[in-house]
Amino acid sequence: MDSVFVYCEIEDGQVAEVSQELLTKGKTLATELNCNLEAIAIGSQLDGIEKDIFPYGVDVLYVADDARLAPYSTLPHTAIIVKLFHEQKPQIALMGASSIGRDLGPRVSSALHSGLTADCTSLVIGGHEDKKQGKVYENLLYQIRPAFGGNIIATIINPDCRPQMATVREGVMKKEILDPKYKGKVVKLDVSKYVSDTDFVVEIIERHIEKSKVNIKGAPIIVSGGYGMGSKENFKLLYDLAEVLGGEVGASRAAVDAGYVEHERQIGQTGVTVRPKLYIACGISGQIQHRAGMEESAQIIAINTDPEAPINSIADYVINGDVSEIIPKMIKYYKKNTK
Numbered sequence: 001m002d003s004v005f006v007y008c009e010i011e012d013g014q015v016a017e018v019s020q021e022l023l024t025k026g027k028t029l030a031t032e033l034n035c036n037l038e039a040i041a042i043g044s045q046l047d048g049i050e051k052d053i054f055p056y057g058v059d060v061l062y063v064a065d066d067a068r069l070a071p072y073s074t075l076p077h078t079a080i081i082v083k084l085f086h087e088q089k090p091q092i093a094l095m096g097a098s099s100i101g102r103d104l105g106p107r108v109s110s111a112l113h114s115g116l117t118a119d120c121t122s123l124v125i126g127g128h129e130d131k132k133q134g135k136v137y138e139n140l141l142y143q144i145r146p147a148f149g150g151n152i153i154a155t156i157i158n159p160d161c162r163p164q165m166a167t168v169r170e171g172v173m174k175k176e177i178l179d180p181k182y183k184g185k186v187v188k189l190d191v192s193k194y195v196s197d198t199d200f201v202v203e204i205i206e207r208h209i210e211k212s213k214v215n216i217k218g219a220p221i222i223v224s225g226g227y228g229m230g231s232k233e234n235f236k237l238l239y240d241l242a243e244v245l246g247g248e249v250g251a252s253r254a255a256v257d258a259g260y261v262e263h264e265r266q267i268g269q270t271g272v273t274v275r276p277k278l279y280i281a282c283g284i285s286g287q288i289q290h291r292a293g294m295e296e297s298a299q300i301i302a303i304n305t306d307p308e309a310p311i312n313s314i315a316d317y318v319i320n321g322d323v324s325e326i327i328p329k330m331i332k333y334y335k336k337n338t339k
Contacts, residue, residue, distance in 0.1 A: 003038045003060075004030040005090035005163065007081065008053060009100055010043040010070070015052045018096030018170035023056035025123060025173045026094055032125050033139055035091070036060060040084060042077050044070035050186050057178035059185065066191040068200055071207060072100050075199040078107045083194045085112060090163045092141050094123075097167035109165045116165040117143035117156045119269070121172055121292050128157055135159075141166065146269050146292055153288070171217055171273035174296075214248065214264050221247030221278045224267055224294070227254035228283025228304065229323060235260050237327045238282060244331050250274070252290045255283075268293035282323045286311025303327070 004026045009016035023039065030037040036059040041049050046065045053061055064080050085093065085108070093108075095101040097119050109116035122144035128137045140157045141164040147154035158164045216222060223242040225235055235249070242249045250267040251260065267274055269289040279297035284290060286302070286309055294300075295314050302315035303323050312318045319326055 002035045003088065003090045004033065004035060004092045005085070005088070005094070006037070006039045006058075007093070007095045007101070007104070008039050008041045009072075009096055009098060010041055010046065010049065013043075013045065013049070015041070015049065016096060016098065016170075017175060018098055018101075018168070020052075020056060021170065021173040021175045022094045022096060022168060023053065023058060024176045024178075025168070026092075027057035027178055029092060029123065029125060029141070030057075030059075033091070038062070038088070038090065040064070040081065042069050042080055043072075044068075050184070054182050054184045055177045055180050057182055060187060061184055062187045062189055064189045064191050064194065069191070071204055073200075073202055073204060074103055074107065075202065076195045077104055078111065079196070079199050080189070080191070080194040081108050082111045084189070085163060093163040093165045095165075095167045097169040101167045105165060105167050112161075112163070114161045114163055114165050115158045116167070117145060117158075118167050120145045120166045120168045121153075123166060123168070128159060130159065140164070146288060169273050171275060171293075174275075216248050216250055216265060216267065217272055217274055219248035219274070220276050221245045221280075222250045222267070222274060222276045222294075222297075223247055223280045223282065224250035224252065224284060225255050225260065225282045225323075226252040226284030226290075227258055227260075228285070229255060229260060230283070232260045234324060237324065241280070241327050241331055244334055245278075247276075247278070250294075252284050252287075281311050281315070282327065284311055285309050286314070 006022045006026045008019040027037050038060040039058045040062040042064040044067045050061050095105045105116050120143050124142040126142045137159045143156040143166045223238045225238045238249050251265045256263050256266045269292045273293045275296040277298045280301045282303045300315045301317045302311045303319045307320050
């Protein structure tokens with residue numbers, strides 16, 4: 001049990017961003033534990049996929065390449081990973097909290113009786129003392145996530161079962177190449193030894209995927225509104241400011257639930273996680289569920305009538321006042337000073 005393992009999602013021959021973010025974090029954990037970072041890619045026509053994986057510091061890449069393995073289907077992917085984990089016995093296994101990871105992770109952890117912590121926002125190595133049993137554990141994975149509706153931050157450990165499994169949402173971890181020339185070892189798996197005919201009883205006939213029209217995650221500037229905006233009509237002010245600044249419009253869950261804006265713009269624990277260069281929070285109180293999705297922003301400006309709003313504690317600049325008065329002034333003076 002001496003490796004950190006990352007499952008790499010593959011779509012159209014590309015490694016998913018969430019997987020590359022996990023490879024970055026996985027390398028940090030592996031370095032601290034003085035062990036290998038390993039990864040697995042499952043799909044079809046995967047020749048050369050290692051060039052998108054090794055630069056993150058991967059020491060061993062397992063490749064399961066078979067025409068029947070793409071697009072993703074639950075049973076064969078689960079069978080391959082479960083058998084590979086039985087063989088390699090990793091101490092930590094990470095997956096993206098995507099639609100695929102949320103389907104695959106519980107099945108793998110259930111088959112291995114390992115446990116799983118979903119939607120982690122942080123992963124740290126640490127120790128633990130079980131005073132009841134008189135045991136001291138070292139080098140455990142602290143799996144940190146919001147709990148009880150986001151009202152507390154829970155640190156979850158798995159002292160006795162392996163691997164310690166966690167899923168992490170896209171955008172939570174920072175993606176960073178370790179070395180463009182880093183070279184690891186490619187191990188090509190004999191797929192026939194890992195799957196059986198019964199794993200292919202479900203056949204995908206056709207797929208329809210609607211691409212999101214909103215690119216909040218990639219926006220360098222986000223103007224985000226909360227319930228304090230007051231109405232759907234008032235949200236137009238945010239679109240005006242975002243257009244002037246060249247940014248995107250986001251929202252808190254409260255604003256989405258109130259019908260002010262569509263769900264695909266929701267930022268937070270149950271929305272998307274973002275880390276723009278500038279985040280302008282308008283009429284957002286800043287509950288922990290929302291902060292979990294934007295607190296890594298480089299600069300945060302909070303506009304709120306409440307001087308005690310929780311968002312103010314993480315903001316670089318706080319403007320106390322009515323958003324309906326402040327935003328038009330911001331637009332006016334920005335246009336005036338950028339001519």
